[in-house]
Amino acid sequence: MTARPANAHQARLLKLLRDQGPNSRAQLGDQIELSRSKLAVEIDRLLETGLVVADGLAASRGGRRSHNVRLAPGLRFLGVDIGATSVDVAVTNAELEILGHLDEPLDVRDGPVAVFEQVLAMAGKLKDAGLAEGFDGAGIGVPGPVRFPDGVPVAPPIMPGWDGFPVREALSQELGCPVMVDNDVNLMAMGEMHAGVARSVRDFLCVKIGTGIGCGIVAGGAVHRGVTGSAGDIGHIQAVPDGRPCACGNRGCLEAHFSGAALARDATEAARQQVSAELAARLETHGTLTAVDVAAAAAAGDATSLELIREGGTRTGQVIAGLVSFFNPGLVVIGGGVTGLGHTLLAAIRTQVYRQSLPLATGNLPIVLGELGRTAGVIGAARLISDHLFSPA
Amino acid sequence: MTARPANAHQARLLKLLRDQGPNSRAQLGDQIELSRSKLAVEIDRLLETGLVVADGLAASRGGRRSHNVRLAPGLRFLGVDIGATSVDVAVTNAELEILGHLDEPLDVRDGPVAVFEQVLAMAGKLKDAGLAEGFDGAGIGVPGPVRFPDGVPVAPPIMPGWDGFPVREALSQELGCPVMVDNDVNLMAMGEMHAGVARSVRDFLCVKIGTGIGCGIVAGGAVHRGVTGSAGDIGHIQAVPDGRPCACGNRGCLEAHFSGAALARDATEAARQQVSAELAARLETHGTLTAVDVAAAAAAGDATSLELIREGGTRTGQVIAGLVSFFNPGLVVIGGGVTGLGHTLLAAIRTQVYRQSLPLATGNLPIVLGELGRTAGVIGAARLISDHLFSPA
Numbered sequence: 001m002t003a004r005p006a007n008a009h010q011a012r013l014l015k016l017l018r019d020q021g022p023n024s025r026a027q028l029g030d031q032i033e034l035s036r037s038k039l040a041v042e043i044d045r046l047l048e049t050g051l052v053v054a055d056g057l058a059a060s061r062g063g064r065r066s067h068n069v070r071l072a073p074g075l076r077f078l079g080v081d082i083g084a085t086s087v088d089v090a091v092t093n094a095e096l097e098i099l100g101h102l103d104e105p106l107d108v109r110d111g112p113v114a115v116f117e118q119v120l121a122m123a124g125k126l127k128d129a130g131l132a133e134g135f136d137g138a139g140i141g142v143p144g145p146v147r148f149p150d151g152v153p154v155a156p157p158i159m160p161g162w163d164g165f166p167v168r169e170a171l172s173q174e175l176g177c178p179v180m181v182d183n184d185v186n187l188m189a190m191g192e193m194h195a196g197v198a199r200s201v202r203d204f205l206c207v208k209i210g211t212g213i214g215c216g217i218v219a220g221g222a223v224h225r226g227v228t229g230s231a232g233d234i235g236h237i238q239a240v241p242d243g244r245p246c247a248c249g250n251r252g253c254l255e256a257h258f259s260g261a262a263l264a265r266d267a268t269e270a271a272r273q274q275v276s277a278e279l280a281a282r283l284e285t286h287g288t289l290t291a292v293d294v295a296a297a298a299a300a301g302d303a304t305s306l307e308l309i310r311e312g313g314t315r316t317g318q319v320i321a322g323l324v325s326f327f328n329p330g331l332v333v334i335g336g337g338v339t340g341l342g343h344t345l346l347a348a349i350r351t352q353v354y355r356q357s358l359p360l361a362t363g364n365l366p367i368v369l370g371e372l373g374r375t376a377g378v379i380g381a382a383r384l385i386s387d388h389l390f391s392p393a
Numbered sequence: 394m395t396a397r398p399a400n401a402h403q404a405r406l407l408k409l410l411r412d413q414g415p416n417s418r419a420q421l422g423d424q425i426e427l428s429r430s431k432l433a434v435e436i437d438r439l440l441e442t443g444l445v446v447a448d449g450l451a452a453s454r455g456g457r458r459s460h461n462v463r464l465a466p467g468l469r470f471l472g473v474d475i476g477a478t479s480v481d482v483a484v485t486n487a488e489l490e491i492l493g494h495l496d497e498p499l500d501v502r503d504g505p506v507a508v509f510e511q512v513l514a515m516a517g518k519l520k521d522a523g524l525a526e527g528f529d530g531a532g533i534g535v536p537g538p539v540r541f542p543d544g545v546p547v548a549p550p551i552m553p554g555w556d557g558f559p560v561r562e563a564l565s566q567e568l569g570c571p572v573m574v575d576n577d578v579n580l581m582a583m584g585e586m587h588a589g590v591a592r593s594v595r596d597f598l599c600v601k602i603g604t605g606i607g608c609g610i611v612a613g614g615a616v617h618r619g620v621t622g623s624a625g626d627i628g629h630i631q632a633v634p635d636g637r638p639c640a641c642g643n644r645g646c647l648e649a650h651f652s653g654a655a656l657a658r659d660a661t662e663a664a665r666q667q668v669s670a671e672l673a674a675r676l677e678t679h680g681t682l683t684a685v686d687v688a689a690a691a692a693a694g695d696a697t698s699l700e701l702i703r704e705g706g707t708r709t710g711q712v713i714a715g716l717v718s719f720f721n722p723g724l725v726v727i728g729g730g731v732t733g734l735g736h737t738l739l740a741a742i743r744t745q746v747y748r749q750s751l752p753l754a755t756g757n758l759p760i761v762l763g764e765l766g767r768t769a770g771v772i773g774a775a776r777l778i779s780d781h782l783f784s785p786a
Contacts, residue, residue: 227723230754236718321630328625
């Protein structure tokens, strides 16, 4: 795909077709402020670029039947969501529907060269499966702050070797298509906004609790990234005065008290000290414990695991309560690996937010789990690159 | 003024003339994406409305001399900034320059009827002084959350009698002009953005410490108000776990530990217990103590007052540190009544934020006092109504 929309009207038409699927000229006209003749001109120009194709006649609305159009069915986006310990790669069509999706374990600390070798191999597998001949664009999420215009990670704490690596440029060359790069949490928020629980919500927070903890901020329908791309970095907000030492050098950071990593550490401690027979048995069997074990133990009624989840939820809720008072969002979405902890976690977070934030800010505030699970990030990645490609160059 | 811009180009031209003053057609053309002939059409239409007037010939740029235009010199905006214990009323021209400014003590708890009687009397005085024949629009700030589209205060904690009062509608009738209403802290942020320390900054926080404490949030050049208009209500973020009881029913809220009101209470306590001879003497003389007394005592070297300011700054800094990590602003402005506490307060806030937020978020982050003092709110109010009037109807 080399064509880009020539103006804001064409960009808007492309986004409508992406978000609503095939549509008639008449119904597109209802949603866009253009005279019938000017609309026809813009759609004809999009047909000429090949971005849009004719799609038969629409049902009659009384009078002459309108022609349907749709985004070119051969367009393909690659969505990549790199986490600390795993990676998701998916192919979507131009309507951002997932045509194929792979996930594999990965260690982000192996550095960009090794990681992108794996990512490109996964993309190759999806191609070999006949899902794409090539890609028209790719969105990449990484678990750290990104200097957004350049697509370069900056000082990412859990990604040694990535600081300043030109992800956008390097992948764009390898893939032979335009690439956009963003923080993984922002992509999760965009995914839930496009196809998940945050559809049609214009101001919301998306808290991702995985190995670390971060927050996607959507204000007025757009992701707020902050001046250095580090907005939403809530893992180092102080949750406990003079609390646990954190890798960042401070004490009491949220992430030191609750995150996938903190939970695994606490569970291992409880197993070793024989506080929980359930966790001790799992440690014996697996040799190591993760949030998944804590979730399973909690589901089996293990009191220690339930208490760890509740305490973590309360800490997280304390921080979110402050953010709710500050930002006054219309929705809070909880996502990431620890959503396996499910409703125990959610209940603890809700209790704390509803107790601690002002009633005016929480009166109509839903706090919910994300709907898309592992696919949120890759859908968000496809959305990111499509937003770029469906804007005037 | 009944005319409004007919399209986005005219709106942009009006805002350029407001923010940059009189200008030549040629220089306006350099800043706006319009062909020379279309630009001429839009400017001619604005001249016809009377919003813009001719202003002589510009200096030559080589070639034919361009004609200057400016906003109609007779346009008048009223800016009103209602605080908990005082009110500021000012008249500006269309370039938002203050032509006259009055401030008076006031008790917001007297309710909207009494308060607006006083405000209208002050506006009348400014008229009588020959500064305006009438007003083309008015912006009003109130010290509480506002349902922005309607201009109605909602559940304002320190404003009994104001909940649901139709400020916008009532004042619009009284003044015979369009009115917009906003939270006072948002107006301070808009004032500092228009004419103060935040000029040309697109993402910043403006923390106002007066009787209470609140925060204006500017994202991408626009005020973020939140879904119920309560964004920036940081006074009830927990600063001290299990801390002092707060009027909101929780414990440890920032406002319970530091604000103009909390400082006055702490100072009175210190005076009564004879911890500070300086404060005791002032209490004896004045019968009551305010933040102004604490500032004066601190300036005279009173250790207790200095310690109160430092402690308050540290608490405030703890909360701001979390907001900086979350929002990643390009600037933090400290304003409001307690800026009389000056650099002792600022130093304590800075120490805490620079120590506690991540280096990536604070690397280039200035934390400064506001530049405009009492005029920030009224300039912000004039900016608010001009933004409204200089947009297509």
